[in-house]
Amino acid sequence: MPRFAANLTMMYNEHAFLERFAACARDGFRAVEYLFPYEHPAAEIRSRLDGNGLVQALFNAPPGDWAAGERGLASLPGREDEFRRSVETALGYARTIGNDKLHVMAGLIGADGERARHHETYLRNLAWAAEAARGDGxxxxxEPINQRDMPGYFLSRxxxxxxxxxxxxAPNLRVQFDCYHCQIVEGDVAMKLKRDIAGIGHIQIAGVPERHEPDLGELNYPYLFDVIDALGYNGWIGCEYRPKAATSDGLGWLRPYLQAAQ
Structure with a gap:
C-alpha cells in the first residue's frame, strides 16, 4: 500500500507555510516533504510535525543563492567549502526535525562548462556528504531533473x-526517483523502477506534462503504484505537484488509498 507525503512547497499554497502542516493532516496525509526549511527554526517545524501527527520524509540542503537562479552546489568546482557548510546546516536541521533522508542538489553547468571537472567535484562532494551523514543514520x-524545467542541471538521467x-x-547514497522527471526525459517509467529499485531511496510523483495532480496527464499512476508495491518499496511517495486549483479539492485521486489504509 503506497504511503504519500505532501510536498508543502508546491501544495497548500493557500496557507502560510507553517499552517500547511495542519492543512495536509486534516486531509489525511501522515508525512510531509518540502524544498527548504531554513526560513523557520527547526524546533518550530518539529512542533508542527508533532502537533499534527506527521513524519518528515525529507528536505533539501541549502542550494546556494536560489533567488539568483542557483540550483545546488554539489557539482560546482570551487564551491566545495560552501557545499560542506550547506550539508552541515541541513544535518543540524535533520537532527531536530527527525528525517533520515536529505537531498543535495547537483547545480547547473553552463554550455561551456567542463563536465569532467564537474563530475569529479560531484563525486568528491557526495562522498564527503555521505560520510558526514552516516553517523546520524x-x-x-x-535527483535527476529534466532539462525543460531546469535547463543546465547537471544530472538528468x-x-x-x-x-x-x-x-x-557509499552505502547511504541513493537516487531520488521522480516519476515526473523520468517520464519527461526517458519514459518507460515502470521498467526504470524495476531496473533501479535497489538504488532508489525516495520516490516522487506528479502529472505529466503540466505537473498537476497525478490523475491528470499521460502517466497511469494506479498501475505504477502497483508496480512500486510489488517491488517491495515501503518508503514515502512524495506528492511534488502543483495543484490545478485548491489543493484539497484536487485530492480525489488520494482518497481511495486513505480509505484502504484505515
Whole structure:
C-alpha cells in the first residue's frame, strides 16, 4: 500500500507555510516533504510535525543563492567549502526535525562548462556528504531533473544517477526517483523502477506534462503504484505537484488509498 507525503512547497499554497502542516493532516496525509526549511527554526517545524501527527520524509540542503537562479552546489568546482557548510546546516536541521533522508542538489553547468571537472567535484562532494551523514543514520539523495524545467542541471538521467552512486560507493547514497522527471526525459517509467529499485531511496510523483495532480496527464499512476508495491518499496511517495486549483479539492485521486489504509 503506497504511503504519500505532501510536498508543502508546491501544495497548500493557500496557507502560510507553517499552517500547511495542519492543512495536509486534516486531509489525511501522515508525512510531509518540502524544498527548504531554513526560513523557520527547526524546533518550530518539529512542533508542527508533532502537533499534527506527521513524519518528515525529507528536505533539501541549502542550494546556494536560489533567488539568483542557483540550483545546488554539489557539482560546482570551487564551491566545495560552501557545499560542506550547506550539508552541515541541513544535518543540524535533520537532527531536530527527525528525517533520515536529505537531498543535495547537483547545480547547473553552463554550455561551456567542463563536465569532467564537474563530475569529479560531484563525486568528491557526495562522498564527503555521505560520510558526514552516516553517523546520524541519514541517507543522502541525488535527483535527476529534466532539462525543460531546469535547463543546465547537471544530472538528468536515472542511469547516470545510479552510475554516480556506484562510483561513490557509499552505502547511504541513493537516487531520488521522480516519476515526473523520468517520464519527461526517458519514459518507460515502470521498467526504470524495476531496473533501479535497489538504488532508489525516495520516490516522487506528479502529472505529466503540466505537473498537476497525478490523475491528470499521460502517466497511469494506479498501475505504477502497483508496480512500486510489488517491488517491495515501503518508503514515502512524495506528492511534488502543483495543484490545478485548491489543493484539497484536487485530492480525489488520494482518497481511495486513505480509505484502504484505515
Amino acid at each position: 541519514i541517507q543522502i539523495l541525488i 536515472q542511469d547516470e544517477g545510479q552510475a554516480i552512486c556506484r562510483e561513490v560507493g
